[in-house]
Amino acid sequence: MTRRRFVTIVACLALCGGLLAWFVVSNPGPQPSLSSNPTTGERPAVSGSPSSTELVEHPARWDGKIIAFVGEAVSCRMVRGSYAWIHLNDDSYAERSVEDGGGLTGYNSGQAVWVPASLTSQIATYGGYRDQGDVVRAVGVFHAACAEHGGDMDIHAGALVIEQPGRAIPHPLQLERLVWLLVLVPVAGLLWWLYDTMSWRQRSR
Amino acid sequence: MILRPRVGDHKVIGKYTGKILVGVGLVTTIPLVTALIYGEWETALDFGLTMMIFLIVGFGLQLLLRSDEDLDWSHALVVAAGSWILVTILGAIPYWLSGHYSSYLDCMFDVMSGYTTTGLYLLQDLDHVSYGLNMWRHIITFAGGQGIVVIALTFLLRGTGGAFKLYAGEGKDERLVPNVVHTARAIWIVSLIWLAGGTAALGATALWLGEPPNLAFLDGMWVTMGGWSTGGFAPMSYNTFWFHSLAFELISIIIFIAGSLNFALHWAVWTGDRREIRRNIETVSFATTVTLTLILASYGLAKAGLYPDALNFFRKAFYQIASGHTTTGFGTIYSRAFVTQWGPIAMVAVTLAMAIGASACSTAGGIKGLRVGLIFKAVTQDLRRLISPESAVVTQRYHHIRESVLENTVVRSALTITVLYVIMYGVITVIGLLYGYDLVPAAFEGVSAASNTGLSCGVTAPSMPDGMKAAYIISMWFGRLEFMSVLALGAYAYAAVRGR
Numbered sequence: 001m002t003r004r005r006f007v008t009i010v011a012c013l014a015l016c017g018g019l020l021a022w023f024v025v026s027n028p029g030p031q032p033s034l035s036s037n038p039t040t041g042e043r044p045a046v047s048g049s050p051s052s053t054e055l056v057e058h059p060a061r062w063d064g065k066i067i068a069f070v071g072e073a074v075s076c077r078m079v080r081g082s083y084a085w086i087h088l089n090d091d092s093y094a095e096r097s098v099e100d101g102g103g104l105t106g107y108n109s110g111q112a113v114w115v116p117a118s119l120t121s122q123i124a125t126y127g128g129y130r131d132q133g134d135v136v137r138a139v140g141v142f143h144a145a146c147a148e149h150g151g152d153m154d155i156h157a158g159a160l161v162i163e164q165p166g167r168a169i170p171h172p173l174q175l176e177r178l179v180w181l182l183v184l185v186p187v188a189g190l191l192w193w194l195y196d197t198m199s200w201r202q203r204s205r
Numbered sequence: 206m207i208l209r210p211r212v213g214d215h216k217v218i219g220k221y222t223g224k225i226l227v228g229v230g231l232v233t234t235i236p237l238v239t240a241l242i243y244g245e246w247e248t249a250l251d252f253g254l255t256m257m258i259f260l261i262v263g264f265g266l267q268l269l270l271r272s273d274e275d276l277d278w279s280h281a282l283v284v285a286a287g288s289w290i291l292v293t294i295l296g297a298i299p300y301w302l303s304g305h306y307s308s309y310l311d312c313m314f315d316v317m318s319g320y321t322t323t324g325l326y327l328l329q330d331l332d333h334v335s336y337g338l339n340m341w342r343h344i345i346t347f348a349g350g351q352g353i354v355v356i357a358l359t360f361l362l363r364g365t366g367g368a369f370k371l372y373a374g375e376g377k378d379e380r381l382v383p384n385v386v387h388t389a390r391a392i393w394i395v396s397l398i399w400l401a402g403g404t405a406a407l408g409a410t411a412l413w414l415g416e417p418p419n420l421a422f423l424d425g426m427w428v429t430m431g432g433w434s435t436g437g438f439a440p441m442s443y444n445t446f447w448f449h450s451l452a453f454e455l456i457s458i459i460i461f462i463a464g465s466l467n468f469a470l471h472w473a474v475w476t477g478d479r480r481e482i483r484r485n486i487e488t489v490s491f492a493t494t495v496t497l498t499l500i501l502a503s504y505g506l507a508k509a510g511l512y513p514d515a516l517n518f519f520r521k522a523f524y525q526i527a528s529g530h531t532t533t534g535f536g537t538i539y540s541r542a543f544v545t546q547w548g549p550i551a552m553v554a555v556t557l558a559m560a561i562g563a564s565a566c567s568t569a570g571g572i573k574g575l576r577v578g579l580i581f582k583a584v585t586q587d588l589r590r591l592i593s594p595e596s597a598v599v600t601q602r603y604h605h606i607r608e609s610v611l612e613n614t615v616v617r618s619a620l621t622i623t624v625l626y627v628i629m630y631g632v633i634t635v636i637g638l639l640y641g642y643d644l645v646p647a648a649f650e651g652v653s654a655a656s657n658t659g660l661s662c663g664v665t666a667p668s669m670p671d672g673m674k675a676a677y678i679i680s681m682w683f684g685r686l687e688f689m690s691v692l693a694l695g696a697y698a699y700a701a702v703r704g705r
Contacts, residue, residue, distance in 0.1 A: 078415030151517035
């Protein structure tokens with residue numbers, strides 16, 4: 001394999017993808033605005049409150065529409081300049097997570113929301129192992145493949161409302177498991193010691 | 206006549222299986238310490254219990270089945286395949302104790318998926334799990350990428366003749382240095398250097414992207430573990446889509462492509478031979494098939510008209526193809542988006558990329574670029590023979606660490622494994638069809654499991670029938686160990702029952 005051939009193959013990799021991509025270059029359609037109509041003063045109408053499952057299953061149906069999306073804010077916010085990313089999960093765990101004694105109902109599901117960073121300061125608790133996060137209502141434009149964010153599916157929100165504050169999840173120590181551990185530690189230690197002793201005897205023979 | 210294995214055979218197999226269990230058991234120290242650092246006492250207890258059970262079974266086996274014999278080839282293959290089953294059963298304990306699973310089968314599915322660096326998972330409510338449990342998910346995929354036998358070889362076994370057989374039984378056959386234990390250590394050195402570098406790069410990027418420092422460090426480390434091992438586990442249910450960042454995606458691509466390269470190639474570059482990267486048949490094969498599958502995926506996406514912007518189009522297409530081809534399984538789209546947005550042509554392209562896979566003797570799965578390259582060379586040789594005079598001697602050469610002449614035995618070996626992979630892909634797809642899934646999703650998910658990739662189009666779910674879960678577990682196991690060890694274990698079990 002010559003160097004030239006290798007470089008050609010690698011160049012093809014970039015070129016082919018780029019060329020094919022140009023076939024589909026076109027301008028995205030007009031996006032609805034979240035701001036009030038300057039003449040009438042009316043707020044734009046919300047098209048609906050679809051679930052994340054509905055948005056993922058039928059993205060074209062909601063693409064470019066203003067929606068209201070409700071879910072538990074999880075993990076953390078990621079501030080990027082004057083905006084921030086938050087992730088809202090609208091699965092059953094938003095109400096009560098497995099750690100909080102909630103039932104098993106499948107995977108997590110939610111949507112990524114791009115929102116002015118100043119609005120996210122009202123979110124006090126993000127969901128995780130220790131906490132049930134705030135349940136937040138976001139109103140914004142849904143993008144099936146957002147041109148601004150690398151083709152990600154997201155919601156550009158202009159308004160956030162805390163619907164339900166988060167709370168800490170208690171994790172009491174399970175005594176039964178502690179007892180089991182106290183029983184198993186000496187057993188494992190004894191077997192380790194026996195193994196070491198026998199190996200040493202075997203080696204010294 | 207089939208000979209029944211002797212008691213001595215059982216003893217030597219049990220002894221080495223015990224050593225591997227002790228080695229893996231000690232790995233639970235890492236999630237245990239993580240849980241203690243973060244004050245997750247409940248999780249720490251779970252890992253304490255798990256470690257004790259591993260040690261009791263491991264030392265118990267070695268005490269009960271004492272033997273001075275060294276391993277022969279059949280023993281090594283049985284130990285390699287058998288220890289994966291035991292490790293899967295015992296490694297599922299902390300998952301089960303966490304309460305995030307519907308059944309023990311689901312827990313075993315996730316352990317097998319982790320150790321085989323597949324990345325499919327059945328854990329429910331991932332976004333609320335403890336740091337300790339998330340560490341366990343990633344540490345098993347990182348350790349599994351190097352091979353659990355490599356762990357035992359590194360820490361617990363001496364350089365016996367049987368050690369190389371054990372190492373080869375796990376689907377690796379490259380000796381980076383003459384001594385197999387030193388080879389195992391070299392694999393760990395390369396992996397740990399990449400882990401440190403990847404954690405620093407991704408952690409710093411995550412911090413820059415707005416994550417708190419503590420989370421940025423953990424996410425950087427976990428994504429590196431998932432990427433380097435080509436495992437595809439990520440700390441959040443959003444996978445790498447969570448970060449919404451081109452920089453993060455580019456770094457993760459570098460890490461998982463590096464992880465998908467042959468350890469021998471890493472070692473050659475490490476020891477100064479940089480030309481090996483462009484000369485090696487595997488890297489050439491990989492670059493070629495990535496290009497071809499990317500073209501096909503691009504055609505499908507262009508038809509779907511999903512990404513109007515050229516950069517976004519290339520970014521999404523290349524990431525999913527590269528992730529599939531390296532059998533990593535990271536995704537920057539929702540699983541179901543393959544079906545609802547990408548469409549069948551792009552899905553077939555990703556399926557083909559996953560089926561081919563990356564390099565032999567790496568952390569990756571699939572047929573492997575080396576075999577695809579060798580088969581292509583063999584076809585070229587045959588074509589050249591057809592158009593040459595009858596008296597002409599047509600030889601074909603290939604470069605893999607060293608320059609070699611293509612021999613029939615090499616081609617036969619490559620073809621045998623390739624045919625077995627294709628059969629497995631076919632069988633697992635048919636199983637999906639029998640359970641009522643459509644052809645393209647059934648093939649996509651089945652190939653993803655069997656090639657140890659982990660990209661999902663939504664078929665894998667806790668609600669999936671148990672039969673399919675079991676079939677995926679078996680296919681992940683077969684795919685990771687490249688058939689021979691598992692077939693040897695089957696033959697051993699048959700001989701134990703029916704032999705004389």
